[in-house]
Amino acid sequence: xxxxxxxxxxxxxxxxxxxxxxxxxxxxxxxxxxxxxxxxxxxxxxxxxxxxxxxxxxxxxxxxxxxxxxxxxxxxxxxxxxxxxxxxxxxxxxxxxxxxxxxxxxxxxxxxxxxxxxxxxxxxxxxxxxxxxxxxxxxxxxxxxxxxxxxxxxxxxxxxxxxxxxxxxxxxxxxxxxxxxxxxxxxxxxxxxxxxxxxxxxxxxxxxxxxxxxxxxxxxxxxxxxxxxxxxxxxxxxxxxxxxxxxxxxxxxxxxxxxxxxxxxxxxxxxxxxxxxxxxxxxxxxxxxxxxxx
Amino acid sequence: xxxxxxxxxxxxxxxxxxxxxxxxxxxxxxxxxxxxxxxxxxxxxxxxxxxxxxxxxxxxxxxxxxxxxxxxxxxxxxxxxxxxxxxxxxxxxxxxxxxxxxxxxxxxxxxxxxxxxxxxxxxxxxxxxxxxxxxxxxxxxxxxxxxxxxxxxxxxxxxxxxxxxxxxxxxxxxxxxxxxxxxxxxxx
Numbered sequence: 473x474x475x476x477x478x479x480x481x482x483x484x485x486x487x488x489x490x491x492x493x494x495x496x497x498x499x500x501x502x503x504x505x506x507x508x509x510x511x512x513x514x515x516x517x518x519x520x521x522x523x524x525x526x527x528x529x530x531x532x533x534x535x536x537x538x539x540x541x542x543x544x545x546x547x548x549x550x551x552x553x554x555x556x557x558x559x560x561x562x563x564x565x566x567x568x569x570x571x572x573x574x575x576x577x578x579x580x581x582x583x584x585x586x587x588x589x590x591x592x593x594x595x596x597x598x599x600x601x602x603x604x605x606x607x608x609x610x611x612x613x614x615x616x617x618x619x620x621x622x623x624x625x626x627x628x629x630x631x632x633x634x635x636x637x638x639x640x641x642x643x644x645x646x647x648x649x650x651x652x653x654x655x656x657x658x659x660x661x662x663x664x665x666x667x668x669x670x671x672x673x674x675x676x677x678x679x680x681x682x683x684x685x686x687x688x689x690x691x692x693x694x695x696x697x698x699x700x701x702x703x704x705x706x707x708x709x710x711x712x713x714x715x716x717x718x719x720x721x722x723x724x725x726x727x728x729x730x731x732x733x734x735x736x737x738x739x740x741x742x743x744x745x746x747x748x749x750x751x752x753x754x755x756x757x758x759x760x761x762x763x764x765x766x
Numbered sequence: 767x768x769x770x771x772x773x774x775x776x777x778x779x780x781x782x783x784x785x786x787x788x789x790x791x792x793x794x795x796x797x798x799x800x801x802x803x804x805x806x807x808x809x810x811x812x813x814x815x816x817x818x819x820x821x822x823x824x825x826x827x828x829x830x831x832x833x834x835x836x837x838x839x840x841x842x843x844x845x846x847x848x849x850x851x852x853x854x855x856x857x858x859x860x861x862x863x864x865x866x867x868x869x870x871x872x873x874x875x876x877x878x879x880x881x882x883x884x885x886x887x888x889x890x891x892x893x894x895x896x897x898x899x900x901x902x903x904x905x906x907x908x909x910x911x912x913x914x915x916x917x918x919x920x921x922x923x924x925x926x927x928x929x930x931x932x933x934x935x936x937x938x939x940x941x942x943x944x945x946x947x948x949x950x951x952x953x954x
Contacts, residue, residue: 512798513798514795514798514799514800514801515798554801555793555795555801556793557792557793557794557795558792558793560793560795638799639796639799639800639802640802640819642796642799643794643796643802643804643819644804644817644819647796665798665799667798683797690796690797693797693798
């Protein structure tokens with residue numbers, strides 16, 4: 473455990489909170505142990521007597537949107553079974569925030585400002601050195617998923633998705649090129665990688681989803697949230713089928729979340745940030761173990 | 767067979783009939799996508815490097831690799847002969863396979879062999895050996911401004927750089943991994 477880094481992390485956590493409080497977001501604390509995680513193809517939850525540890529607070533926080541929460545964030549632990557590596561821990565810290573009536577691009581601009589505020593607080597500057605390279609948190613660029621694949625992998629994102637090597641190309645060719653000297657938003661994912669985001673009205677081949685990168689490291693994932701109950705249930709059904717085929721844990725259906733969808737969730741966007749990874753960048757650490765309590 | 771979740775740095779695997787050792791390993795998980803295991807590896811015979819990315823469901827062949835300790839017996843004119851201390855089985859190793867390490871062989875010294883399909887692909891000698899300096903010029907005192915080392919030879923003709931204070935007849939310790947002088951053990 474590196475106490476110096478834990479102290480920097482503390483400065484970062486304070487700066488993140490203050491940024492949200494100053495923009496009118498309040499802090500919420502939803503349950504760690506939940507009855508029904510969101511069914512996802514490649515994320516597995518940790519079981520906890522009588523329920524499961526949350527893989528993210530998403531379903532709970534969307535209920536808060538339905539209840540009129542308007543603008544809020546949650547900063548706490550999340551758990552994803554089987555994930556361990558230089559940038560992964562089963563137990564990690566997630567920062568998730570939602571804003572009713574904001575579209576996903578507005579949330580991107582907000583996120584860039586959030587990160588810059590954290591850099592300023594921890595490093596005293598928006599120009600941070602990470603692994604020998606200067607990252608300017610004031611420099612923000614946007615690139616669509618399809619543009620990025622065509623530029624860095626030589627194939628359209630839709631073609632890569634169809635032929636089955638979308639993930640391999642993301643990891644080997646696309647991600648390493650993103651955010652080399654600043655913040656990069658990889659935006660508009662192919663429709664069948666929408667997850668819980670809604671499809672773009674302008675171009676239904678893509679979803680309102682972005683991921684944000686610094687120095688090739690994914691720091692966050694955001695959605696223009698899907699609030700159509702029927703479409704969400706249809707996507708969950710496909711995920712339950714896939715999970716059953718793969719022998720993954722069976723989950724009960726998230727009844728409280730369905731009720732919120734039926735009640736009506738306002739058009740909103742939301743984002744989830746890997747706080748440990750942001751700490752890695754700000755502490756110039758190349759391993760997640762160096763910036764958290766282990 | 768290994769499954770992808772067995773992969774880690776240092777693991778020896780087989781791809782298309784060749785042995786590879788994993789030199790770098792990274793667990794990757796692109797957002798909402800499948801986990802991927804990204805590996806850098808080195809061919810244990812040719813030394814060529816390669817990158818390969820595996821999925822969690824992939825299976826990988828295990829190589830026919832065996833590690834044995836063998837002691838150096840003698841040179842038969844063509845090959846260096848090693849013996850298994852338990853079975854007394856002999857193994858012949860060519861000068862080519864040993865390279866410079868041939869200069870550091872001492873009878874009865876135990877060496878670590880890595881065998882692939884029965885053939886030695888990696889031989890590790892004891893880290894240090896002690897050898898007498900049979901030939902070197904006397905070091906000239908006060909000459910340290912221009913030279914800090916001088917050439918010297920051991921009995922089999924191998925040349926190393928030694929500090930100026932080393933004299934003919936001195937016994938020195940040599941690092942067999944680098945072929946470099948380590949320290950003086952005995953003055954002549």
